[in-house]
Amino acid sequence: MRVFRRHGFRRSSIEQAAEAAGLTRQALYHHFESKEALFRAVIARLHESALAAEIAAAEAEEQAGDGLADILVAEISARLRQLMSSLEGSPHIEELFSEHLAQAPDLYQTYASRYAEQVAATIARVCRKQKLTLDKGLSPFALARLVEMAVHGTKSAYPSMLPVEAFLNDLGVMLRMLIAGAVVSPTKQSAKKSRRKRENRK
Numbered sequence: 001m002r003v004f005r006r007h008g009f010r011r012s013s014i015e016q017a018a019e020a021a022g023l024t025r026q027a028l029y030h031h032f033e034s035k036e037a038l039f040r041a042v043i044a045r046l047h048e049s050a051l052a053a054e055i056a057a058a059e060a061e062e063q064a065g066d067g068l069a070d071i072l073v074a075e076i077s078a079r080l081r082q083l084m085s086s087l088e089g090s091p092h093i094e095e096l097f098s099e100h101l102a103q104a105p106d107l108y109q110t111y112a113s114r115y116a117e118q119v120a121a122t123i124a125r126v127c128r129k130q131k132l133t134l135d136k137g138l139s140p141f142a143l144a145r146l147v148e149m150a151v152h153g154t155k156s157a158y159p160s161m162l163p164v165e166a167f168l169n170d171l172g173v174m175l176r177m178l179i180a181g182a183v184v185s186p187t188k189q190s191a192k193k194s195r196r197k198r199e200n201r202k
Contacts, residue, residue: 001042001086008092009039009099040104046086047111051118053082058122068126069179073172075122076151079115080171084164093160112148120144133184143182150174 003016014035018028032038057078061071087093101108124140126132134143154174158167 001046004039004042004096005087005090005092008090008095009035009103010095014038036103039099040107043100043104043107046083047107047114049086050079050082051111051114054079054115054118058118062122062126062129068123068130068132068183069176071122071126072119072147072179073175075119076147076175077168077172080151080161080168081164084161093162097160116141116144116148119147127183135182135184138182146178146182147175150178 003012003020006012007016012035014028014032015025017035017038018025021028028038032041054075058071058075061074066074087096090096120141120143123134123143127134127140134140138146151171154167154171155161157170161167
């Protein structure tokens with residue numbers, strides 16, 4: 001990771017990675033058949049650490065008794081902060097992100113699905129615990145998909161996700177607005193039922 005962060009993907013070499021790891025080139029080739037294979041392993045590790053940070057953040061916010069919007073903002077922010085901290089200080093962030101998509105599109109799809117599944121699980125669990133209802137026939141997975149679309153939409157305004165705080169602030173605003181429109185609180189649900197009853201009597 002240090003080598004890719006320092007030199008970018010294109011200018012990095014197996015020799016540089018072997019030297020950084022204190023190995024011979026042959027020893028590194030024993031584990032990774034190419035620079036591309038090594039890069040894929042680094043990308044997988046980045047995603048695993050981001051997923052772990054996401055799960056831990058969601059659990060902490062839930063235990064603190066926060067609402068769904070706060071939990072999801074904390075969860076997604078932890079994921080993205082973890083990814084960004086791994087690349088912090090690199091002048092090659094945009095190149096590494098683009099090579100990630102070029103060299104490991106299958107990993108990108110795999111982890112995109114895992115992130116969406118994690119968010120959907122959080123939504124379902126919190127809605128059940130807090131007796132929240134999703135509006136307009138949304139399922140937890142459908143809402144998770146919209147959350148991930150918001151993440152990607154915000155990334156389009158910040159291709160390298162920098163500056164980090166501005167990126168996460170804008171994303172947080174977008175997610176809070178999305179959740180506010182998607183969730184019906186127990187109070188609102190009761191009001192809706194009362195209104196329907198009155199309409200039926202008429």
